[in-house]
Amino acid sequence: DAKTTQPPSMDCAEGRAANLPCNHSTISGNEYVYWYRQIHSQGPQYIIHGLKNNETNEMASLIITEDRKSSTLILPHATLRDTAVYYCIVRDPNQGGKLIFGQGTELSVKP
Amino acid sequence: NAGVTQTPKFQVLKTGQSMTLQCAQDMNHNSMYWYRQDPGMGLRLIYYSASEGTTDKGEVPNGYNVSRLNKREFSLRLESAAPSQTSVYFCASSEGWLNYGYTFGSGTRLTVV
Numbered sequence: 001d002a003k004t005t006q007p008p009s010m011d012c013a014e015g016r017a018a019n020l021p022c023n024h025s026t027i028s029g030n031e032y033v034y035w036y037r038q039i040h041s042q043g044p045q046y047i048i049h050g051l052k053n054n055e056t057n058e059m060a061s062l063i064i065t066e067d068r069k070s071s072t073l074i075l076p077h078a079t080l081r082d083t084a085v086y087y088c089i090v091r092d093p094n095q096g097g098k099l100i101f102g103q104g105t106e107l108s109v110k111p
Numbered sequence: 112n113a114g115v116t117q118t119p120k121f122q123v124l125k126t127g128q129s130m131t132l133q134c135a136q137d138m139n140h141n142s143m144y145w146y147r148q149d150p151g152m153g154l155r156l157i158y159y160s161a162s163e164g165t166t167d168k169g170e171v172p173n174g175y176n177v178s179r180l181n182k183r184e185f186s187l188r189l190e191s192a193a194p195s196q197t198s199v200y201f202c203a204s205s206e207g208w209l210n211y212g213y214t215f216g217s218g219t220r221l222t223v224v
Contacts, residue, residue, distance in 0.1 A: 034212070043115075043201050043215030044154065087153065098144070098169065099213060101153040 003027065003090045009106040012082075018075040020105050022088030025069045032091045033064060034099065035073045037084040044087065044101075047073065078109045113138050115216035117202050123222045124192045132187040132219050134202030142205045143185035144213065145169075145177060147198040154201060160185055192223045 005023040012018040024033065034049040048055055048062045050071075055062045061074040075082055087104040118133045136143065141162050146154040146169075156169030158177040166177050174196060176188045185204075189196060199220050203213040 036213075041199065041218070043203075043217050044213070046212030046214070049212065098156055098159055100156065100170070101146075103153050 003092075003100070004088045004102050006086075006088050006102065006105045008103065009108070011108050011110055012075075012078045014080060014109055014111050015077055018073075018078040018082065018107060018109070020073040020075075020086050020088075020107065021070065022072070023070045024088070024090045027068050027090050028092075029068075033062070033068075033071050034089040034091055035060070035062065036087045036089065036099075036101075037082075038087070038104070039081075039084040047086075049091075078107075080109050080111065083107060083109045115202055115204055115214050117200075117216035117219050119219060120217070121220045123224060124189075125224060126193060128192050129188065129190050130192065131189075132200055132202075132221075133184070134186065134216060135184045136202075136204040136214070137183065138204060138206070138214065139182070140204035140206050140214070141182070142207065143179065144203045144205075145175075145185070145187045146201045146203065147171065147196075148201065148218075149198050157187065157200075192221075194223045197221060197223045 035047040036044040038044045048060050050062045064071045085104040085106050089099050115136045144159040145157040148154045155171050160166045160179040163182045178186045199218045201218050202216045205211045205213045
């Protein structure tokens with residue numbers, strides 16, 4: 001079973017920051033938090049991942065709370081092309097590091 | 112372009128027929144995975160191969176078999192297709208099994224009638 005909880009849907013205005021929350025209250029110390037997105041019916045696309053520290057790359061920033069029980073994915077300037085389903089995933093090294101997908105958050109970026 | 116290639120992209124099968132979905136990656140990745148996605152649902156892991164020569168069951172392995180033919184190729188076989196196996200199938204690969212992102216293929220859309 002997925003170990004994360006995400007809101008089913010969110011809206012964001014084009015050009016604004018999109019902040020997507022994720023709860024993972026049962027996360028253990030060696031589990032990574034991964035974010036993927038799926039645009040329409042394409043294959044999922046890797047966005048970012050982290051363990052304890054905040055992370056930033058060219059696509060997004062990942063903020064992980066100090067207790068690691070929740071995280072936020074930030075798209076700093078959302079565009080219409082960011083409309084997608086965003087998946088927050090906790091990756092368990094004791095299960096072969098497999099990615100177990102939940103239902104995700106459907107983000108709609110509106111003009 | 113480097114990536115994960117899946118064939119075929121579309122397939123219609125009759126109940127009871129068999130087929131093999133092919134997946135190949137050219138990134139020299141060690142780990143490969145098969146997922147299925149039903150309409151309006153998230154992805155579910157069918158089988159995975161952490162490294163060449165090994166395969167393991169995922170969340171929904173019943174009705175499927177896999178073969179890690181070599182480091183590049185990981186195939187998924189449906190021995191006797193059922194309508195419940197109508198889905199989109201995604202193959203993915205990763206360099207390692209933990210601190211690495213996955214690269215996904217574009218999917219195979221399978222309909223079993």
